[in-house]
Amino acid sequence: MTIQPSENPGMIGVDCSECGKIYEIEEFRGTAFEEIFRNALEKERWCPECREKIIAEETREKAELAERLRRTEFKANxxxxxxxxxxxxxxxxxxxxxxxxxxxxxxxxxxxxxxxxxxxxxxxxxxxxxxxxxxxxxxxxxxxxxxxxxxxxxxxxxxxxxxxxxxxxxxxxxxxxxxxxxxxxxxxxxxxxxxxxxxxxxxxxxxxxxxxxxxxxxxxxxxxxxxxxxxxxxxxxxxxxxxxxxxxxxxxxxxxxxxxxxxxxxxxxxxx
Ligand SMILES: [Zn+2]
CATH class of the missing domain: 3.40.50.300 (P-loop containing nucleotide triphosphate hydrolases)
Structure with missing residues (x-):
């Protein structure tokens, strides 16, 4: 994870784990939850654009699954x-x-x-x-x-x-x-x-x-x-x-x- 200082007080820049672009999050270092935050961020960090795309994809997958279930049910009945x-x-x-x-x-x-x-x-x-x-x-x-x-x-x-x-x-x-x-x-x-x-x-x-x-x-x-x-x-x-x-x-x-x-x-x- 790359961490950069930000011009905005209380914020830092990190690199999106999807696209690599630097986006801003709240400074977490030096807080009581630093380790938890750091571990979570090491795994995945999504900039707002990537987050939107990923959530849309998940929603589409869920809808597809529901549709498959409905068709299976139709055939079963x-x-x-x-x-x-x-x-x-x-x-x-x-x-x-x-x-x-x-x-x-x-x-x-x-x-x-x-x-x-x-x-x-x-x-x-x-x-x-x-x-x-x-x-x-x-x-x-x-x-x-x-x-x-x-x-x-x-x-x-x-x-x-x-x-x-x-x-x-x-x-x-x-x-x-x-x-x-x-x-x-x-x-x-x-x-x-x-x-x-x-x-x-x-x-x-x-x-x-x-x-x-x-x-x-x-x-x-x-x-x-x-x-x-x-x-x-x-x-x-x-x-x-x-x-x-x-x-x-x-x-x-x-x-x-x-x-x-x-x-x-x-x-x-x-x-x-
Ligand atoms: Zn991104």
Whole structure:
């Protein structure tokens, strides 16, 4: 340790053990604690700049450790987390091995969805093109890595929940229901939007309310609509399809899976 006199009374200069720069500390020599101070300073002496850097580094390391622990915990409680997100088992676990998909079953679809994590999406594809497995794979990753709050529904699930909410005496049941979907969720996946039968009038209303809430910004959650949106499918669901098409076109990234070319291609829903 280098000790230099200082112009400031009661102070001395010492060399920083990190960068070697001389900085000032209180004179400790000749005090009752001289030996203790000297021993401590021999080990490490940090100038204000180095101290700031070292503390910032320690804070970053602590945060990193906490983040690693959180991820480990997420994996340890995976089943509970999967259930809380409503993700179906068969979209999360590999049916052959019974283990979690290590790789997304349709990588290009999952990669595209990951990039769309802050967007509203309409993803069309025929059965077996990997819409649901990819969406569920990305949902788990978003929850694990970015702590996103994700919920998965099929349109059928959603409609039956909606029907029970409307049966209750509570006049605000509708609003509370929508708030449950939009209020506390970062991403809501609605799968199997296109079914065989035309959906009920109240179901159409619900879907339209969701699109409208997206449109006017009330919907905090991102919405991913999955289904086989064949040409004419919007008309098949909605008695009044024009406003639906417009809201989809304006607010959603509408695409379809081209399984042959392994590509995601733009889908025109507004054009007939
Ligand atoms: Zn220093």
């Amino acid at each position: 995976l089943e509970r987390n999967r259930e809380a997100m409503n993700l179906p088992r068969y979209y999360v676990y590999d049916r052959q091995t019974g283990e979690l998909f290590k790789e997304p079953p349709c990588r290009y679809v999952a990669q595209w969805l990951w990039r769309q994590r802050r967007a509203h999406v309409l993803l069309s594809g025929v059965t077996g093109t990997g819409k649901s497995t990819s969406a569920c794979y990305v949902a788990l990753k978003l929850a694990e890595e970015l702590q996103h709050h994700v919920k998965y529904y099929t349109l059928g699930n959603l409609l039956s929940l909606w029907r029970s909410a409307r049966k209750s005496e509570d006049p605000e049941a509708d609003l509370k229901f929508l708030w449950r979907i939009f209020g506390k969720t970062d991403l809501t996946i609605i799968d199997e939007v296109i079914g065989k039968a035309r959906i009920s009038e109240s179901g159409q209303e619900l879907l339209f309310d969701i699109l409208e809430a997206v449109n006017n910004g009330e919907c905090r959650s991102r919405i991913w609509l999955l289904g086989n949106f064949y040409s004419g499918s919007i008309e098949a669901i909605f008695a009044d399809p024009e406003p639906v098409r417009r809201r989809l076109q304006e607010n959603f990234n509408c695409v379809r899976i081209d399984a042959e070319k392994k590509q995601i291609v733009k889908l025109e829903v507004y054009k007939k």
